[in-house]
Amino acid sequence: MKGNQYAVIGLGRFGSSLAKELVKLGYEVLGVDINEEAVEEMSQTLTHVVVADSTDEEVLKSLGVRNFDCAVVAIGDDIQSSILTAILLKDLGVKSVVAKALSDLHGKVLEKIGVDRIIFPERDMGIRVAHQLVSPNLLDYIDLSEKYTIAELAVPKRLTGCSLKEIDPRAKYGCSVVAINKKKGVIIAPTAVDTVEERDVMVVIGTREQIDQFEHAVIR
Incomplete structure (x- = not known):
């Protein structure tokens, strides 16, 4: 114990x-x-x-x-x-x-x-399910504070082989990829040269607005 x-x-x-x-x-x-x-x-x-x-x-x-x-x-x-x-x-x-x-x-x-x-288990679960219904690639998210959220986003097929430098979420949307969950294991603090494949899961941190913009523009 x-x-x-x-x-x-x-x-x-x-x-x-x-x-x-x-x-x-x-x-x-x-x-x-x-x-x-x-x-x-x-x-x-x-x-x-x-x-x-x-x-x-x-x-x-x-x-x-x-x-x-x-x-x-x-x-x-x-x-x-x-x-x-x-x-x-x-x-x-x-x-x-x-x-x-x-x-x-x-x-x-x-x-x-x-x-x-x-x-607020019932309220928070309702909010979470609503986000997942309208954003199929959003697997899960947690509010870290009133301002910042951490979300898990499934990588779509069209991003296969793209590096984080090419996707560039920080410069374009203000959010950061802090980990990539791959079949062979998790990459913590990935670098610009790390690439993603279909069905990888990107762990993204930022404001809810930044993550929504990134998810709508890149992931969908």
Whole structure:
């Protein structure tokens, strides 16, 4: 097991999926839910599981959550419990508190109480799918900040054999290719002489506008 320890509070679809992946990555995970069936379902998967009310400060203290590197509030549809749990985790001194938001207003409240990272899984997935529907060569993208995005773009057949110097996304569109994923492996920080082939995947960083321009002008 790796050093970091995570507590995932709320073992619904999002929380259980997150917790399972953290375990798969080699981390210790405590799963907490008020629903006994949800806890029982994860009992053979996570490091520890507990049936508990996360809005009870004494319960959180007894679980030792303040000793965890990160606590994720993944409570499904009870906004009040989500907010109260996040407040208690911050008050108890958990190093990093991450919370799932069900709406923009919920997210604003979580931000006001000092949650370190707010996740909008349904909204973000909807946005991602919409981009993929209108841009078939856009495989995936992640917003790094309000300004910058990193995207994976599939190389079309007509660019086979072209070098990055010929494509020149930085000079023409302001975005940069930071990696090329090829069948034989990944080229990190490719140079101007590196070439691409059909079905290679270019990892591009830039503003969303720059990447959109590059994708529309070159990739489509």
